[in-house]
Amino acid sequence: MRWVLLAAIGALILLGLLNAFGQRPQTFALDTPAASLELSVPSHLRGGLLYEARFTITAHHELKNALLAFSPGWNESMQQNTIEPSPLGQASRDGDLLLTLGHVPAGHVYRLFMQFQVNATNVGRRRADVTLYDGATKLGAIHRTVTVFP
Template sequence: MDTPFALDRQRHLDRGHHSAIYRRLGLGLLALICVLGLANLFGQRSTLTRVDGSAASLTVNSPEHLRGGLVFTSEVTVIAHRKLADAQVHLSSDWFRGMTFNGVAPQPDNMSSSGDTVTLDYGPLDAGQSMPFWISWQANPTTLGVRSEKVNVSDGSEQLLSMQRSLLVFP
């Protein structure tokens, strides 16, 4: 059989079986990555972390694995076990590093930063009162790696609770 102009039978038609194996392995690897993503291996599912103390409880419901570019929400809830005169939540800088902070609802009475900590001041809480708030984020597309997110709850200058979570951001 004659080949068209500029085609070589050995190079273009009668190739060895090795290239077919590599193509199939590559396609299989891509399919495996897609299946693992559908199984939520690469993030987005929220996990609940809770810390209890004598004065208050803290619950954080937020993903521990993310992909770059993902928009997500963290739910933080403080429950007072006694009257708190000035409930404050302190977030470490790792909550904000490589993330776009879209907003918090409900808004705190005061939001400030000192050093590497952002403080959300929600004012007084009665015993048994729950104070949930939601923070909207987006993982910057160029962000990747592991970071340690710390959350502290205080009543004014008195620290009540401390929590540490880790966050893994995939490319």
């Protein structure tokens, strides 16, 4: 019985090292004629985990008013600790969190960092999409699913 328990604990440790329970970031990309958006964020999380999401916007053409819209899955049972640099504005639009980033000249890069903590009671799968806008014009979206383990 002792060996079975020891083997089970060893298997859990091995699965954690192989990223079976999340934390290692994945990269998602969107490329449009006006701009590209790259997102680096884990898709598998655990309760209590602190993690970072990095958004890199590269303007191929001038973005007069760059906006990022986050589906509710980004904040559902998550604590948002930091947003750097601070957005020019924050709002809600049709249930999505909307961050106003402002002007991004052609050829320039805008990088946004967000840090989160997963609530301990947060378990399940949900959509966590992000959409890039220039003012009212939708440039494109990155669709992803996040899985939260206990």
